[in-house]
Amino acid sequence: MLMNYSTLFKDNAKVAQVGIIGANGGFGYSFLAQVPRMQDSLSLRVICDLDMDVSRKLLESLKYDSSRFHPCRNQRDIEQALKTDDPIIILEDGTLLPFCKIDVLVEATGSPEVSSVMAQACLKQGIHVCMVSKEADCVSGPYLYNLAKHHKCVYAIAAGDQPANLIQLLSWVKTLGLEIIACGKSSEYDFVYDLESGSFEFQGQKADLPELATCWHLESMQTLKERSRILSDFPQFAVPDYCEMNVVSNATALRPSCDRFHYPVCRVEELADIYIPIEDGGVLTKTGVVDVFNNLRRPDEASFAGGVFVIVRCHDEKVWGLLKAKGHIVSQNGKYACMYLPYHFMGVEAPLSVVNAFRLGLSTYDACTHQSIMLATAERDFKQGERMDLRGHHRLLDDVYVELLSAQEAPIDAAPYYLIAGKKLTKDVQKGEVITLDMLDLAGSELERMYREGKNI
Incomplete structure (x- = not known):
């Protein structure tokens, strides 16, 4: 999985001119803070967000040279800026991105419709795209990946977030010829428990839970049910x-x-x-699956940091016995092992995706098709005309219940969760109903078109 990047890039010294849209979030900030540290590989050419002044202040806070800043509101402004030495173009209008002579776009708006449209526009101009907005990718990713191939450029999920890290880890595992039983990630924030005091903490919320100490050690899958029951007042999914x-x-x-x-x-x-499979004492009814866990740890233990893992079958008892003795995680029955990366470094890692795309023409993906769909079910009655907007840092639809189903098992007309975002309902929706495409006003939605075309790939 790890490689010698100095060797990989030694015969290619090209510097990528990079643009970022959606720069004022945590991922964007961490990426912009990293770019100046990689001047032999990257140069910031464009920053695009809703407010030029906010973008300018962000760049100033990161010590970018203000003499390079060029606020641009139209194509003519951009043409003038590009005549100057090493400009940083500041935009509010994302439709101008294809005119800025960038090599790679980092898309981080988190808006499914906007993200997909901006990515499409750049790919059609031969501009590589590193997608941070997973909300868009799970709907339009297959279409955009194939569009990139058609235009001989790269569409990739940005390194530094869990999907790219897990895809990379899986690639490493597959290359080694190991059988994948399951894979996944930890949810974003740890459950921290002090065995001595009985004090529990989750994101600043504290509670005295002495009962949790009685199921600290995993005896069977019943232990998991007890832990979940004791922690029922705390969120266990996201x-x-x-x-x-x-x-x-x-x-x-x-x-x-x-x-x-x-x-x-x-x-x-x-x-x-x-x-691992139920017959071996685990929770799985099938193998080759994705899942998520909530990390439970003591205060003095390191966080899993929203990291990723893969469970593999142990192919040789002696080999894995040796590895277990060296501290690797092997199941009690010796049949399975866990390989994991306890980190995701956001924009600190993301430049590797940019450089891989620009210098080597490499994507995170070697394939991208609609295998699964986020199903959305109404948790209350909705009225015709209501607008289904995303809210909050985690980009949620209010009063909607989410599941992830295999595309083969989902209703054929189900609307993906993030395709619903920003759309008005064309009819009443009853509590308990799955939201389907015909319930949404999809007039003019490029995201819906990309989804339909992507399903046929």
């Missing part, structure tokens, strides 16, 4: 997890383990005893 595993499924053809994922509350060292 919509972005389903989105990220949707992306991984589409890229790898691995299917969801179950519609709502298992979400065990568990410790890292227990993964190889949990994500």
